Amino acid sequence: xxxxxxxxxxxxxxxxxxxxxxxxxxxxxxxxxxxxxxxxxxxxxxxxxxxxxxxxxxxxxxxxxxxxxxxxxxxxxxxxxxxxxxxxxxxxxxxxxxxxxxxxxxxxxxxxxxxxxxxxxxxxxxxxxxxxxxxxxxxxxxxxxxxxxxxxxxxxxxxxxxxxxxxxxxxxxxxxxxxxxxxxxxxxxxxxxxxxxxxxxxxxxxxxxxxxxxxxxxxxxxxxxxxxxxxxxxxxxxxxxxxxxxxxxxxxxxxxxxxxxxxxxxxxxxxxxxxxxxxxxxxxxxxxxxxxxxxxxxxxxxxxxxxxxxxxxxxxxxxxxxxxxxxxxxxxxxxxxxxxxxxxxxxxxxxxxxxxxxxxxxxxxxxxxxxxxxxxxxxxxxxxxxxxxxxxxxxxxxxxxxxxxxxxxxxxxxxxxxxxxxxxxxxxxxxxxxxxxxxxxxxxxxxxxxxxxxxxxxxxxxxxxxxxxxxxxxxxxxxxxxxxxxxxxxxxxxxxxxxxxxxxxxxxxxxxxxxxxxxxxxxxxxxxxxxxxxxxxxxxxxxxxxxxxxxxxxxxxxxxxxxxxxxxxxxxxxxxx
Numbered sequence: 001x002x003x004x005x006x007x008x009x010x011x012x013x014x015x016x017x018x019x020x021x022x023x024x025x026x027x028x029x030x031x032x033x034x035x036x037x038x039x040x041x042x043x044x045x046x047x048x049x050x051x052x053x054x055x056x057x058x059x060x061x062x063x064x065x066x067x068x069x070x071x072x073x074x075x076x077x078x079x080x081x082x083x084x085x086x087x088x089x090x091x092x093x094x095x096x097x098x099x100x101x102x103x104x105x106x107x108x109x110x111x112x113x114x115x116x117x118x119x120x121x122x123x124x125x126x127x128x129x130x131x132x133x134x135x136x137x138x139x140x141x142x143x144x145x146x147x148x149x150x151x152x153x154x155x156x157x158x159x160x161x162x163x164x165x166x167x168x169x170x171x172x173x174x175x176x177x178x179x180x181x182x183x184x185x186x187x188x189x190x191x192x193x194x195x196x197x198x199x200x201x202x203x204x205x206x207x208x209x210x211x212x213x214x215x216x217x218x219x220x221x222x223x224x225x226x227x228x229x230x231x232x233x234x235x236x237x238x239x240x241x242x243x244x245x246x247x248x249x250x251x252x253x254x255x256x257x258x259x260x261x262x263x264x265x266x267x268x269x270x271x272x273x274x275x276x277x278x279x280x281x282x283x284x285x286x287x288x289x290x291x292x293x294x295x296x297x298x299x300x301x302x303x304x305x306x307x308x309x310x311x312x313x314x315x316x317x318x319x320x321x322x323x324x325x326x327x328x329x330x331x332x333x334x335x336x337x338x339x340x341x342x343x344x345x346x347x348x349x350x351x352x353x354x355x356x357x358x359x360x361x362x363x364x365x366x367x368x369x370x371x372x373x374x375x376x377x378x379x380x381x382x383x384x385x386x387x388x389x390x391x392x393x394x395x396x397x398x399x400x401x402x403x404x405x406x407x408x409x410x411x412x413x414x415x416x417x418x419x420x421x422x423x424x425x426x427x428x429x430x431x432x433x434x435x436x437x438x439x440x441x442x443x444x445x446x447x448x449x450x451x452x453x454x455x456x457x458x459x460x461x462x463x464x465x466x467x468x469x470x471x472x473x474x475x476x477x478x479x480x481x482x483x484x485x486x487x488x489x490x491x492x493x494x495x496x497x498x499x500x501x502x503x504x505x506x507x508x509x510x511x512x513x514x515x516x517x518x519x520x521x522x523x524x525x526x527x528x529x530x531x532x533x534x535x536x537x538x539x540x541x542x543x544x545x546x547x548x549x550x551x552x553x554x555x556x557x558x559x560x561x562x563x564x565x566x567x568x569x570x571x572x573x574x575x576x577x
Contacts, residue, residue, distance in 0.1 A: 056492065152247065456482075
């Protein structure tokens with residue numbers, strides 16, 4: 001059992017989900033014979049070396065070596081913990097994750113109580129909103145309808161220093177959770193008080209739709225900081241979270257473009273106007289983690305900023321964060337708004353179609369890049385062109401190797417006359433998918449069994465090969481027992497049973513290297529491998545008894561056994577059927 005999720009449920013889940021569907025929703029795949037292929041999402045490459053096998057429900061990259069099941073892919077790609085990856089997969093196929101064990105068995109890292117408290121806080125703030133006339137008037141002034149207020153779970157933090165504390169801090173444990181969640185602060189005397197007071201509250205959700213933090217906005221700018229966010233907590237890291245990403249994914253089965261704006265109200269206004277593709281960073285500049293999450297959500301990312309100096313500075317930081325993540329197929333754009341306008345005000349004036357037109361006409365990263373680096377440079381002079389090349393080269397070098405970097409280098413050469421030179425990695429042999437892997441009989445038998453778990457039903461007990469003294473023999477017997485006890489189990493579920501054990505990595509490699517062949521041919525090869533192992537076990541025992549006999553140490557029973565083994569050595573062995 002991993003944590004509190006039963007192994008039997010993991011088996012059922014992996015049997016229900018289709019790994020091709022799971023991965024294709026995040027990485028474009030192309031059919032390649034019986035398998036699917038793509039450029040690896042975990043390292044930069046030009047030629048596809050990432051393969052997904054529907055037969056084995058397994059992925060493997062022959063370039064960087066990553067491999068695993070649908071659960072492992074979600075953990076690596078979405079940066080989820082194991083329970084969260086299981087929850088997300090289960091939700092996609094309509095299953096509810098069962099839990100085993102009592103309270104004492106809960107893993108230390110489990111934050112269930114913290115999530116529950118933050119959800120309760122969001123509910124409490126929602127209940128306060130209709131009770132405050134000023135907050136209601138502000139929502140009407142901003143044009144927020146009831147559906148939008150409910151979809152974003154907007155609430156109100158009333159005046160006073162202990163509203164949340166009285167509502168949710170009913171005992172010492174609850175006060176500890178309020179503090180851990182960043183919902184309370186302390187004064188110089190150590191007295192606790194509500195962190196959020198007299199603010200419109202915006203719950204911040206994680207990628208599973210759970211409340212992990214809050215943003216609060218005052219109604220009047222003179223009341224204090226316009227926006228106040230939760231501090232960093234075990235659940236909330238503002239450099240890795242985006243406001244409304246959950247709502248965007250819920251509204252779009254397939255997302256082609258995502259727009260990054262600066263404020264909560266800008267996001268909500270665009271969603272309400274019929275553009276549910278907007279997210280916002282949380283009071284911080286765009287980080288490399290933000291850009292990776294954005295590009296994993298959609299191939300095209302549009303950064304939308306004010307056209308003033310601060311907006312352009314923020315745009316350049318976003319470009320700087322995006323450069324290393326612009327693998328082929330990903331594109332970034334920049335949309336600068338007219339003076340005095342923000343997305344909220346502009347979409348009110350121009351409507352959905354007008355703002356969408358601006359998005360379509362946003363400036364490609366390449367144009368913005370060279371425009372910014374050239375704006376104070378005289379390109380008609382030799383010195384000016386040299387300055388452009390000096391500025392651009394180190395930035396272009398940060399782009400992943402691929403067509404886009406090549407084209408950016410060509411554009412720099414066209415504009416400056418200077419060739420962009422980068423350190424070229426040593427040439428590598430093209431990645432070849434192994435047709436066969438040279439391995440021992442034991443490894444071959446394990447690989448064949450992983451390819452067809454049903455073969456275990458053809459192996460009768462007691463297992464004659466268990467007498468062979470070689471590495472992996474006991475593992476093979478355990479795998480056969482496991483496959484027999486789980487009829488219909490797929491290869492990945494067998495391997496996942498060994499997660500956390502030393503054998504896990506070796507089994508994953510064998511599963512990745514195993515080729516899909518004709519079932520009958522593989523059946524014959526598997527049974528032949530077991531037969532040859534039994535023969536090796538007999539020879540091993542015979543040699544051991546012969547060696548012992550030279551020392552005169554054989555018992556009567558061992559002498560009888562040795563005579564039988566020597567006689568059998570000269571008897572022809574029938575070929576397996």
